[in-house]
Amino acid sequence: MLKAHFEKKLPSFDLEADISLSNGILALVGPSGAGKTTILQCIAGLQTPSQGEIKINDKAVFSSEQGINVPIRNRRIGYVFQDYALFPHMTVEKNVMYGMPKKDNSPNKVLTVSNVLEMLKIEHLRQRYPNQISGGEKQRVSLARALMTEPELLLLDEPLSALDQDTRKTLQQELLRLQAQWRIPFILVTHDPQEAEMLGDQIIKLDRGKQETIKMSDKFNETLRKIK
Template identity: 70%
Template sequence: MIKMNFRKKLPSFELEGNFTLQNRILALVGPSGAGKTTLLQCIAGLQSPSFGEINMNGEMLFSSEKRINVPTRQRRIGYVFQDYALFPHMTVEKNILYGKKKREKETERGIVLNEVLETFKIEHLRNRYPSEISGGEKQRVALARALMTEPELLLLDEPLSALDQDTRGELQQELLKVQKRWKIPFIMVTHDLKEAELLGDEIVKIDKGRQAALKGVS
């Protein structure tokens, strides 16, 4: 479960992040410049809120009062960017394995490579490089890489916006299956209200930093 109540002062307005999420998909919608990506970056630790708290599964990630600000690398949060952010010099397999937690015993239970490759239907791409695969395939690799870090929360910043309609529809269904299978809470930014309605158990509209619940949020 992630619980947050923070504010971030921006040049034109103050962004509020105030919600609780547990094993569901929260879709954030709103116009460009509304603060959606900044909210994700505050959760991930890429930016710091001005004041408030962020708590995930009982661990305080940020508290202005207690002067806590856990570094990004120590937050068990996966982040999928719109532009994929794959390493061009690494194969698909090495990209996916990048950042995977090293275990003392190989027999310890964890999310395994073959399982993720099968889930996103990219087994046949494991030895190719990013320049050799399509946009939809790159996004599958980016999603697989984020999942391999075994996150407690997955942040998705408009991950499907650059894809054609058919590929986008396929990945929407795959995201639903992944969330249901691994029961990881997702927070997803999208401009597309229809996509938000399809994927989001909860929908929050953000406009100039202000939140308004559209679905499933009390």
């Protein structure tokens, strides 16, 4: 469960976020520079909101009123980047191991690197390096590393935008399968209206920091066409 209500002052506008997500996938859509990535970074702890509150499973990770700002490493959040952010000098296995919690205090103690590699169908790549695998395989490795944190929330910042159409379709199905299996909230940033419609249980359009919830209807398609 994620509850985030906060403001962030940016150079050209004030970002206002009001998000409540118990499960499923929330898709954030909107033009470049609308504040989508800033929302993810504030939730993850990479940026600090100007004011407000962010709660994950009823536990505050940020509260301007209470003076709470939990460090990134303690937020139990997985983050998947558009550019994969893999370590080039590490094998696939070691990249994934990097996501393991430093302390064994997470509820799912049976999760292993082999489990996650097998889940994402990349076990055969464990001894390869990032420059030896394809873009789709790199994104699976990035997903595997995020899942190794045993997150309570998964943030995905345009994770499929650099991939070819066939690989994107395959990984879209992987995301749906993973969400159904893990049953934690996912927040997905995308510029693709069809991707948002296919993956999003809830869709929020952002424009210069202002948000509008879009329902799955004819209005959804009409509204998304205006932001392409």
